[in-house]
Amino acid sequence: MTRLAAIAALLTLGAAPRAVDGQEITLLAVGDIEWSRTTRAPSMYYDAPQAGGGILWHRGDGWIRVPYAASPASRSHLEAALDTSLVSADAHYLRAHHYGLEFDDGREEARYPLRRSADLLREADIAFANLETPLSDRARWSGAFRTPSAFAGALAWAGIDIVATANNHALDAEGEGLLDTVDHLRRAGVGHAGTGRDLADARRPYVIERGGIRVAFLAYAQFVNDGGSSFATPSQSGVVPLDPLLIREDIARIRDQVDFVVLSFHWGIENSQDVHPGMRAFAHEVLDAGADVILGHHPHVPRGIEVRGGKPIVYSMGNFIFGHGHDYWMDNIAVRLHIGSEGVTRVDVLPIAGRGDALSQPYLLEGEAARTLLEDIRTRSAEFGTTLRIEANAGVIDIVR
Incomplete structure (x- = not known):
């Protein structure tokens, strides 16, 4: 997978789409990635x-x-x-289990969680993830997570091209950590979408071209962890909010300059596989505004997949890598989109190990574990009218227009 386009993928205004009939590329998307390897009490x-x-x-x-x-x-x-205990045995951060891992150096630690999935990521023409942690070695650590900057290089090494940084943990190391994250990703050649020095900067799409197909990424978050002050404004760095008016404007601004528009949404209720009717209505509205796919994350568990007018809505992929685990977390999914000149032609649903210590080094599931997860996603997707068939250790959704 070449990185030349990713390094130089800042939007060139006025460029026309150059999709080639018959050409097809793959976009692999995985869920939440966090590798700070600790949990912290609320401040x-x-x-x-x-x-x-x-x-x-x-x-x-x-x-x-x-x-x-x-x-x-x-x-x-x-x-x-x-007349109660605020920090009880049920506190979320106290219930996390850690992996007891030790490493000889920072690069080994950074690459460790990606070693069993790197081949899968590198095989795709474009690989996407939600980066649920700031990358900084110096910024004040005021939230739950902060991951050493060496992890940016590990993401590039494993084949990840683009990450969403619009999520509730984006400012866990404050504004300095946000800017450090952007800088370390840029130096590593990994694109990002969803945060910036101000609202205009954070709304900029990240564009990648592969095989003559130009793909734009836009990222938004429904929540931030400080009640709202981490959202970007015209005069403040931060996260792009899940504002439908902004999303419509952003889609309209980029639609005629690319072949394919990806929306990354950090949304929904944590640890729930249910999809609220309001979430479905919101997703339909923004797809109808001109986007081609929604890639969802934040719930930490996988949800069903809907297809609306040939456009997939992946409500949640769940986790991918986490520096700690919980006994109520489960196996997760990755999705591989096959994209041609007319849009998505097929979605492969790949089961990813997430129980126990698997989040410290995820891998593709096989056999009974794979089928159990895929049957659950098939049932949940059927509620949206989506047909998912199971082939060996993967699910397949054929897109019919």
Whole structure:
């Protein structure tokens, strides 16, 4: 897989599509990638529940909700007021299990989780992932994740061409970490979409050409972890919000300059395989605005796949690589899109190991484990009218127009 186009893939205004009839390329997409290998306690307490539900108010008169710093005094006060423990055995970050891995150097650590999947990624003409962590060695670590910058080189080594950086963990190392991430990816020759120095910068598409087919990537997030201040504005760095008006504008701006438009959505409820009707309606609206596919992530579990007018909606691929695991996480999927001059012709659904320690080094599932997962995705996809057939250790969706 050549990287020349990826390194030089900044949008050239006015360029016309150059798709060749009969030419076909593959786009492999995987889910969430995080390799900070640790979990951290929250820095603030919000919406502490009362015995009867609701939130804890500063006073008893319905004034306003106030944040509490995660200090010993705040914790003691809230626990006494609520007669509960804020940091219990059920706390999400305390329930994570770690892998006990040790490495001789930073490059070995960075490449380790990609070693069993690199061949799969390199075989694709374009490989995409959601990068759920900042890459920085110096920025203040104020959120859950921060991954050493060497991981950017590991992504390139494994064959990943483009990552979405629009997600709820994009500013876990604050604005400096966001800018470090962009810089390290650029130096490694890995494209990114969904974050930037300001809203205009963050909305820029990343364009890759393979086999005469020009593909544009745009990325958006429904959530950020600080209540909204990590979203990009005209004067602030950050993440592009999942704003349908922005999405429509972005599609319209790039549509006539490329052959294929990919939307990356960080959305949905974590650890749920269900698709809300409102999510479906939203997806239909933006596809009808001119995009060709939606690649979803954030729930940490896989969901069904819908095809609308020949355009796939992958509601969630689940995880791919994570620096820790949970016993309630499950196996995941990757999708391989076959793209021709008329759009997607076929979707391969590939089962990816995600249970136990598998997220530390994922691989393709085979046999009974593969079939169990694929049958679940087939059932969930059928609810959307999508026919998925199982061939050996993969699912196949033929696109009929």
